[in-house]
Amino acid sequence: MEKSEKSVELISPEPKTKEMSSYDCDICRKSFLQKSDLTMHKRTHRGEKPYRCDICGKSFSCSSKLSTHKRIHAGEKPYHCDICGKPYSYNSALISHRRIHTGERPYHCDICGESFSHNNTLTTHKRTYTGERPYHCDICGESFSQSSILITHKRIHTGEKPYHCDICGKSFSLNSVLTAHKRTHTGETPYPCDICGKSFSQRNHLTEHRRIHAGEKPYHCDICGKPCSNNSALTSHRRIHTGEKPYHCDICGKSFSHSNTLKGHKSMHTGEKPFHCDICGKSFSLNGDLTKHRRIHTGGKPFHCDICGKPFSGKGGLATHKRIHTGEKPYHCDICGKSFSQSIHLTIHTRIHTGEMPYHCDICGKPCSNNSALTSHRRIHTGEKPYHCDICGESFSHNNILTTHKRIHTGEKPYHCDICGKHFSHNSTLTKHKYIHTGEKPYHCEICGKSFSQNGNLVKHKYIHTKKKGKR
DSSP: OHHHHHHHHHHSOOOOOHHHHOEEOTTTOOEESSHHHHHHHHHHHHTOOOEEOTTTOOEESSHHHHHHHHHHHHTOOOEEOTTTOOEESSHHHHHHHHHHHHOOOOEEOTTTOOEESSHHHHHHHHHHHHOOOOEEOTTTOOEESOHHHHHHHHHHHHOOOOEEOTTTOOEESOHHHHHHHHHHHHOOOOEEOTTTOOEESSHHHHHHHHHHHHTOOOEEOTTTOOEESSHHHHHHHHHHHHOOOOEEOTTTOOEESSHHHHHHHHHHHHOOOOEEOTTTOOEESSHHHHHHHHHHHHOOOOEEOTTTOOEESSHHHHHHHHHHHHOOOOEEOTTTOOEESSHHHHHHHHHHHHOOOOEEOTTTOOEESSHHHHHHHHHHHHOOOOEEOTTTOOEESSHHHHHHHHHHHHOOOOEEOTTTOOEESOHHHHHHHHHHHHOOOOEEOTTTOOEESSHHHHHHHHHHHHHHHHHO
16 A cells, blocks of 8 residues: 555656746746747747648638638638627637627736736737837738738739628728628627717727717827827828729719718619618618717707807718818818818818719609709609698798798807807808999899899799880
8 A cells, every 4th residue: 555655756747846837038038838839939039930821811820820710711600609698709709709798808008007908918008008000911011010911902902802701792901890890780788888879889989989078189180289089080081182083983083081981982883872760760881870860859969169069960960060160261162272171071172163963763754963953853753742841830841941930930140250240140141232232243134234133023023024015
């Protein structure tokens, strides 16, 4: 019995000490408990990736990463979330996913104190302070703070789109974009705002939304100084100054400064409207348009002007409204030089020069220069009056007519003559009034040539000619 116990002691593994199991990298001095881990680590310095996927050719620094990668091709997802049941192809992804449910953020920035749910997100975050961009494109030389951004960037050169939607077949260059895209089919919005309860399909949309509550606008235009709440908004804003239109329609060749504008434009060609209102059934070509439309039913106006306090249902409406206060007209016609506060007004104005009328009434065939004009025109046929006065209940076919009508109740006269100071409820009335000061008479009788400052006076004058003809 003693002999047996002794033999067990002889074959028992000797406890490892730090000295025996510590392997240090001679390049960066990082320590590892196993020699194999050090060997794999050194490949990050050498860029060595000896393990290659025999399906797509992608290379990896260690065999375990290759095994995990192959599950993408096999569709294998053996790890499941015990809260929502979502499957994953590897355990680390499941651990990361669980933090959505738990709210855990175990990684803290020692510079600003911000917390993160993933270590790699913290590493990337720190580069905003250090300015480090260690990943370089070997084609164009551009540098990036994340290897994943470099991989994505390279697909601009290669045109590769390896991720495919199994519902509609659409292809994407990023798996995360595919995941976000699939939510357009499922309607899933897993990221809720803890302040107002609004939910989003993507985490970055939630982050940007939170800045509305905080009033945070950390991105500034280096040309005019305008602050923006996110980098993409800043990039879009800069195109006002540069005139850049990087998004091109592959059907008619027309160019646009924003990708969502291109999407909306393409629906003119395809007629596709995949987003449906669950209240009234109306369909839209863009999800953003559906979100705005729903506010008609809910009455939601979450965006407020910080100058006059007026609320708006959309961010674009607020931005346009603010130009009333600032007088800003950033969109210029390169033919006649006229300026506009909205790009759509410039687009519509340009059609005066080109004669373009791309919208046609499907009832009478009348051509219109813009979609809103076509929508308004159609109401002649349908008799629709969707705009209702909440004071007297009268209905109108156009929103601007309702706005003008309400001034009867409120007594509002927002248009001022800069010569005599007189106030008017309509801009057109102010324009006519100014003819008194300028002496301008833009309405001419084609019979006798006499001119008038107002169209009504011209109409009355024409009766003189009509009566003369009658007497003859």
